[in-house]
Structure formats: C-alpha cells, structure tokens
Amino acid sequence: MRVTQSMLSSNMLRNLNNSYNKMAKYQEQLNSGSIINRPSDDPVVAVKGMGYRIDLDKNAQYQRNMREANTWLDSTDEALDQVGTSLIRVKELIIQAANDTITTEDRQKINQEISQINQHIQDLGNTKVGENYIFSGTHTSSPLFDENGEIQNGPNFTGLGKEIEINVFDGISMPINVTGAELFGEVKNFMNGLDTLLNNGGTSEEIGNALGVDFTAGGTANIPGLDSLNEKVLVKRAEVGAKQNRVELMESRLQMQEVNVTKQMSENEDTDYAKTITEMVTAESIHQAALSVGAKIIQQTLVDFIR
Numbered sequence: 389m390r391v392t393q394s395m396l397s398s399n400m401l402r403n404l405n406n407s408y409n410k411m412a413k414y415q416e417q418l419n420s421g422s423i424i425n426r427p428s429d430d431p432v433v434a435v436k437g438m439g440y441r442i443d444l445d446k447n448a449q450y451q452r453n454m455r456e457a458n459t460w461l462d463s464t465d466e467a468l469d470q471v472g473t474s475l476i477r478v479k480e481l482i483i484q485a486a487n488d489t490i491t492t493e494d495r496q497k498i499n500q501e502i503s504q505i506n507q508h509i510q511d512l513g514n515t516k517v518g519e520n521y522i523f524s525g526t527h528t529s530s531p532l533f534d535e536n537g538e539i540q541n542g543p544n545f546t547g548l549g550k551e552i553e554i555n556v557f558d559g560i561s562m563p564i565n566v567t568g569a570e571l572f573g574e575v576k577n578f579m580n581g582l583d584t585l586l587n588n589g590g591t592s593e594e595i596g597n598a599l600g601v602d603f604t605a606g607g608t609a610n611i612p613g614l615d616s617l618n619e620k621v622l623v624k625r626a627e628v629g630a631k632q633n634r635v636e637l638m639e640s641r642l643q644m645q646e647v648n649v650t651k652q653m654s655e656n657e658d659t660d661y662a663k664t665i666t667e668m669v670t671a672e673s674i675h676q677a678a679l680s681v682g683a684k685i686i687q688q689t690l691v692d693f694i695r
Contacts, residue, residue, distance in 0.1 A: 400682040407675035414668040417659045424657055433657050440653035446558070447646050453554045454639050457564040460517055461635065464566050465628045467515040467523075471575070472621045474505045474512075478582075479599060479614050485586060486596035492589055499586035506579040510537055513572040523568025525550045532568055539573045556638045562631070566624055574612050574620070 416425050427434040481502055485495045513523050513532040520528035526547035527540070534540055540548065549570065551563035578598075585595055600613040612620070 396685045400678070400685055403678045404675070404682065407671060407678055410671040411668065411675060414664055414671060417664050418661065418668065421659050422657050423659055423664075437653060437657050440649055440656065443649045444646065444653070447642055447649065450556055451639070451642050451646075453556055454635055454642065457554060457556070457562070457635050458632070460522055460564045461628055461632050463515060463517050464522055465625060465632070467512045468566075468621055468625045468628065471509055471512055472618065472625070474509055475575075475614060475618050475621065478502055478505055478579075479618075482582070482595060482598050482614065486592045486599075488592045495586045495595075499583055502579065502582060502586070506576070506583075507537075509572070509575055509579070513568055522565055523572065524548060525565070525567050525569065526552060528552070532572060537576075539569055539576065556635075557641070560638075562634060562638075564631070566628055571617075571620055571624060575617055578612060578614065578617055 413429075417423055424430050424433050424437070481498050484490065485498045510533045515522055521531050522528075523532045524530055524540070527545055530540055530545070532539060532548070549567045551567065552565045553561040553563050555561050582595075582598055584590075585598065598614055600615060
C-alpha cells in the first residue's frame with residue numbers, strides 16, 4: 389500500500405486528537421474527583437452509583453423519621469411524667485382529706501385544687517407535637533378531650549386506640565405514639581369520682597379507699613384507685629422508654645449504613661489521584677512525542693524536496 393503525505397498527516401492528527409481526549413478525560417477526573425462525569429464514561433459504574441445514591445437518600449429519610457420519632461417519644465414521656473407528678477400531688481391531697489379532723493369545707497377547698505389538677509391532666513392529654521395531638525391515636529388532627537372535657541368518641545374516632553407507625557428501615561416500621569384514651573379516660577373517671585366524694589360528704593374511709601386498687605364512687609361500679617393509676621402511668625412510661633431505646637439502636641444502625649454505603653460509593657467512582665496523575669503525565673509524554681514526530685513529518689513538503 390502506498391503511504392501518502394495526506395495519510396501521514398491524517399494519522400498524526402488522529403493520534404493528536406486521541407492524546408488530547410485522554411488528557412481531557414484525566415483532567416476532568418482530577419477536577420471533578422470522579423472517574424465518571426457522564427453515564428457514557430462507564431455505564432456499569434454509573435448504574436451502581438445511582439443505586440448507592442438511592443440508598444443514601446432512603447437512609448437520610450429514615451434518619452429524619454428517627455428525629456420525628458424522638459420528638460414524639462420525648463414529648464410523650466414528658467407529658468406522662470407530669471401526669472405522674474400530678475397524681476402524686478392528688479395522693480397528698482387525698483391523705484389530707486381522709487383525715488377525720490378535717491371539715492367538709494376544708495375538703496371542698498382541697499377539691500378545688502384537685503379540680504385544677506384534673507384540668508391540667510386533660511391539657512396533658514391534648515399535648516401536641518407540631519400540629520399533631522400525640523395521644524389521639526390515628527386522629528392526630530383532633531384533641532383527645534373535647535371542649536367539654538370528655539374523651540372524644542363516636543364513629544369518627546375509632547382510631548383512638550391505634551398506633552402510628554413510621555418507616556425506619558427497608559421493610560421495618562415502628563410505632564411512635566402511645567395511645568392515651570384508656571389511661572386518660574380512667575384518670576378522668578377517678579378524678580370525677582373523687583370530686584363526688586369530696587363534694588357530697590364522703591367519709592374518711594371512703595376517701596382513703598381512693599388510694600387503693602379501686603374504689604366505689606357514688607354507688608357506681610368500682611373505678612381504678614390512685615395507686616393503680618400510678619402503676620399504669622409507669623407502665624406507659626416504660627413502654628415509651630423501650631421505644632426510645634429501639635429508636636436509639638435504629639439511629640446507630642442507620643449511621644453505620646450511611647458510612648458503609650458512602651464508602652462503597654467512593655470506591656466505585658471516586659478518582660484515584662495518584663493513579664490518575666501518573667496516567668496524566670504519561671499521556672502528556674505521549675502527546676509531546678506525537679507532536680515531535682508530527683513536526684518532522686509535516687516538514688517534508690514539496691518545498692523541502694525542491695530545496
């Protein structure tokens with residue numbers, strides 16, 4: 389095959405273009421810190437990178453869910469703590485009222501404070517996190533107690549005893565609320581029964597019985613006594629504590645997963661600077677050699693022969 393001058397020139401230009409492309413590729417990798425800057429650079433690496441990014445996005449959402457869960461559980465624990473503290477004060481007042489030396493008027497004065505505590509506990513039952521009522525089950529847009537101080541009921545409130553679950557990992561969800569209708573309902577019944585006793589001249593023995601497991605108010609059926617209510621509050625707080633521990637464990641797991649996925653993504657597509665710089669220097673040397681050889685080829689023109 390006859391090799392012409394134009395063929396030499398074309399080959400030289402092709403080689404120069406290849407050298408430029410390689411240097412441009414290495415320069416881009418060094419500037420961006422990634423071995424791919426478009427899917428066509430390496431489709432396999434690009435697809436794996438998309439998978440890692442999806443995992444990181446999901447992880448970030450789960451961690452946001454964990455923060456929301458912590459807010460709910462911390463608020464629930466704080467509210468239940470105040471309920472327990474309020475019931476302790478009620479116990480002190482009952483002990484005072486159960487004294488035989490105290491008058492009916494004194495008991496009514498004690499009952500005034502108990503009424504205020506009752507109202508405070510109702511307010512705790514309507515605790516909100518953001519715009520959500522945390523003790524209303526799945527009816528987070530409605531307070532647990534209505535404007536008359538009664539537990540919401542009826543066909544529109546069938547979810548008061550249901551849990552609210554959030555996703556915390558792939559295929560894993562956990563409840564973040566504590567249903568309060570039963571507990572606050574019993575507290576309210578207890579406080580109403582106590583009010584009846586104190587206002588209607590209950591005997592010291594009847595008032596003292598309110599401290600026990602259960603007591604009878606106004607001839608009605610037995611309702612839980614104060615000690616029983618305190619025990620139920622503690623059980624609810626233990627439930628909250630267990631959930632908080634689980635949230636803490638899940639947060640640790642999510643943080644570990646974030647580190648692992650980030651490491652895998654880095655190994656998949658991050659630039660190896662030592663290797664890339666070496667290849668860049670090698671490409672520059674090849675390019676310089678191509679330019680040197682090309683300069684000698686182009687110099688052989690017709691003028692050179694004539695000369």
